[in-house]
Amino acid sequence: xxxxxxxxxxxxxxxxxxxxxxxxxxxxxxxxxxxxxxxxxxxxxxxxxxxxxxxxxxxxxxxxxxxxxxxxxxxxxxxxxxxxxxxxxxxxxxxxxxxxxxxxxxxxxxxxxxxxxxxxxxxxxxxxxxxxxxxxxxxxxxxxxxxxxxxxxxxxxxxxxxxxxxxxxxxxxxxxxxxxxxxxxxxxxxxxxxxxxxxxxxxxxxxxxxxxxxxxxxxxxxxxxxxxxxxxxxxxxxxxxxxxxxxxxxxxxxxxxxxxxxxxxxxxxxxxxxxxxxxxxxxxxxxxxxxxxxxxxxxxxxxxxxxxxxxxxxxxxxxxxxxxxxxxxxxxxxxxxxxxxxxxxxxxxxxxxxxxxxxxxxxxxxxxxxxxxxxxxxxxxxxxxxxxxxxxxxxxxxxxxxxxxxxxxxxxxxxxxxxxx
Amino acid sequence: xxxxxxxxxxxxxxxxxxxxxxxxxxxxxxxxxxxxxxxxxxxxxxxxxxxxxxxxxxxxxxxxxxxxxxxxxxxxxxxxxxxxxxxxxxxxxxxxxxxxxxxxxxxxxxxxxxxxxxxxxxxxxxxxxxxxxxxxxxxxxxxxxxxxxxxxxxxxxxxxxxxxxxxxxxxxxxxxxxxxxxxxxxxxxxxxxxxxxxxxxxxxxxxxxxxxxxxxxxxxxxxxxxxxxxxxxxxxxxxxxxxxxxxxxxxxxxxxxxxxxxxxxxxx
Numbered sequence: 001x002x003x004x005x006x007x008x009x010x011x012x013x014x015x016x017x018x019x020x021x022x023x024x025x026x027x028x029x030x031x032x033x034x035x036x037x038x039x040x041x042x043x044x045x046x047x048x049x050x051x052x053x054x055x056x057x058x059x060x061x062x063x064x065x066x067x068x069x070x071x072x073x074x075x076x077x078x079x080x081x082x083x084x085x086x087x088x089x090x091x092x093x094x095x096x097x098x099x100x101x102x103x104x105x106x107x108x109x110x111x112x113x114x115x116x117x118x119x120x121x122x123x124x125x126x127x128x129x130x131x132x133x134x135x136x137x138x139x140x141x142x143x144x145x146x147x148x149x150x151x152x153x154x155x156x157x158x159x160x161x162x163x164x165x166x167x168x169x170x171x172x173x174x175x176x177x178x179x180x181x182x183x184x185x186x187x188x189x190x191x192x193x194x195x196x197x198x199x200x201x202x203x204x205x206x207x208x209x210x211x212x213x214x215x216x217x218x219x220x221x222x223x224x225x226x227x228x229x230x231x232x233x234x235x236x237x238x239x240x241x242x243x244x245x246x247x248x249x250x251x252x253x254x255x256x257x258x259x260x261x262x263x264x265x266x267x268x269x270x271x272x273x274x275x276x277x278x279x280x281x282x283x284x285x286x287x288x289x290x291x292x293x294x295x296x297x298x299x300x301x302x303x304x305x306x307x308x309x310x311x312x313x314x315x316x317x318x319x320x321x322x323x324x325x326x327x328x329x330x331x332x333x334x335x336x337x338x339x340x341x342x343x344x345x346x347x348x349x350x351x352x353x354x355x356x357x358x359x360x361x362x363x364x365x366x367x368x369x370x371x372x373x374x375x376x377x378x379x380x381x382x383x384x385x386x387x388x389x390x391x392x393x394x395x396x397x398x399x400x401x402x403x404x405x406x407x408x409x410x411x412x413x414x415x416x417x418x419x420x421x
Numbered sequence: 422x423x424x425x426x427x428x429x430x431x432x433x434x435x436x437x438x439x440x441x442x443x444x445x446x447x448x449x450x451x452x453x454x455x456x457x458x459x460x461x462x463x464x465x466x467x468x469x470x471x472x473x474x475x476x477x478x479x480x481x482x483x484x485x486x487x488x489x490x491x492x493x494x495x496x497x498x499x500x501x502x503x504x505x506x507x508x509x510x511x512x513x514x515x516x517x518x519x520x521x522x523x524x525x526x527x528x529x530x531x532x533x534x535x536x537x538x539x540x541x542x543x544x545x546x547x548x549x550x551x552x553x554x555x556x557x558x559x560x561x562x563x564x565x566x567x568x569x570x571x572x573x574x575x576x577x578x579x580x581x582x583x584x585x586x587x588x589x590x591x592x593x594x595x596x597x598x599x600x601x602x603x604x605x606x607x608x609x610x611x612x613x614x615x616x617x618x619x620x621x622x623x624x625x626x627x628x629x630x631x632x633x634x635x636x637x638x639x640x641x642x643x644x645x646x647x648x649x650x651x652x653x654x655x656x657x658x659x660x661x662x663x664x665x666x667x668x669x670x671x672x673x674x675x676x677x678x679x680x681x682x683x684x685x686x687x688x689x
Contacts (some may be wrong), residue, residue: 014687075686076423077423077689078529078530079423079530080526080527080528080530081683081686081687082423082425082684083423083425083682084425085425089422089423090423096529096530098528098529099528099529100525102524102525102528102529103524103525103529105450105454107454107457107458108450108453108454112449112450112453115446116446116447116449116450119442119443119446120443120446120525120529120531121446121529122531124442125442148457165493359488394546
């Protein structure tokens, strides 16, 4: 069978944009007639000879750290950028979704934007018209469909944008981590739709940081590292290897000063977060039922008398499972006003199933959170025999593991004891 | 099939045709957005040529005395201005279109040429309105069209081709080098004054000027637009040379655009 996607030795280099390295107008005009000399020092190789095949119907996850080349690979396969060398072949209609709502214009009404966005994504007018009612119903914006989208709430806007994308019907689907935006409900809906697409026999290339989502959606996983394919195999194995490598030793420690999950308008206060098992203080993986420790370091330019930290633990689909802060639970007073320090949060008797749980961090004073970082770090929970039975609930029964007591009663008295005369 | 593509090539017209609906929706977007939340609405399409007509008729025509040999000088200026407004505006919006649609360029694939070409839609929309008003004004001044009116769509086509071609070229240049943005702003202004057919009757030009000026595509096409709309004798030489120059510029613009479009997402 012909592969749906064949990537052969794809290489992409960028010229690093230093001011002196940037050609001026004269050089550029000369460049029209003469090939500019390549300067190896100024070059950055985002992809170095990446090759893999995807058979039709396969759902492949692409994982890797920031800067490993995931986005570049996606852009090459979506034909947005051209590879420097190598080639890629895609058989079938390609729908690429690197962003929701590409081409949305705030002045246009919902209806107009559906048609515009649909045609930007490659749908024909007839296709959009056919799916129009379904799109509007999926987004739940029937009443506002003839209102300019600038009057929409951001939730409505994102829902409508995703609804259009969800009704795209390509043979090959290339999806970036669009799921990391929007509210939890929306992210859930996205993943639900993704699963539907994956089961529908379409070829999907799914780029994500979220190992659990990759494991649950994908059959295969490609791990990119420094622009090359580091591992390629069954999703579960690759994702586990990736998790082990990402966690490393000394707990899962993440620098927060330039974290992409920091929300707009946040004051950079949190500098670092470490998530580990409280029992030994070093292992990044917390056993089920154990105590997780989340340490957040902060630094401010003015002293803070009442450092407040909120931690939200989310599931693989970025839906919150629970959240806690040191306003609602007792917290011993801090040692005076601080410009720098660490807030340590312990989460005892962790009622979570094995898996990776992204954490949102909210930092501030008693009155408001001025620094918010979404998906700041992952909490990794590993299996433990919490019930003493050697067995665990099935993995598809949700993220929470909760004990229960049981009793079985008969509907009537057992036979043979009620014999009358 | 995705691989590095070298050198010069013609645009893939078949692919462009497949994306005609996108072209339509982008043009529709630009038209709607342009007149959204304005009181005058589409009236603005007429404001620019009318205002320029007033200034030219007053200062060049009356004060400067240029218009004394031209019957109905305001109508003469307005007719040319309709064509020029379309030409100048289309170049301006097309040139800036790729940069202002950066989000589209970096997030999704489609033939990039669709972006600058779609901007011609707004211009054409305005052109039709302004031409309708031209018909009204001509009737008011008692000028009746002749068979040459049939030439008007052809002139409009040549104007579109020339303007879109230059706009396409500039849009590609601006992606890489924002310097051209500034060139654009005053370039279009200077160009207007370098197009004497807008405010001078052909008789006022010297023999040499009449020979060479049509190399400025705006010159011959503006003249041809007015001549065909107002039933004057058509200067076929100027029209032919200007149309050919415009077509050549359009061809070069598209070739250059095609050559550099693959790096748009990297350099924008």
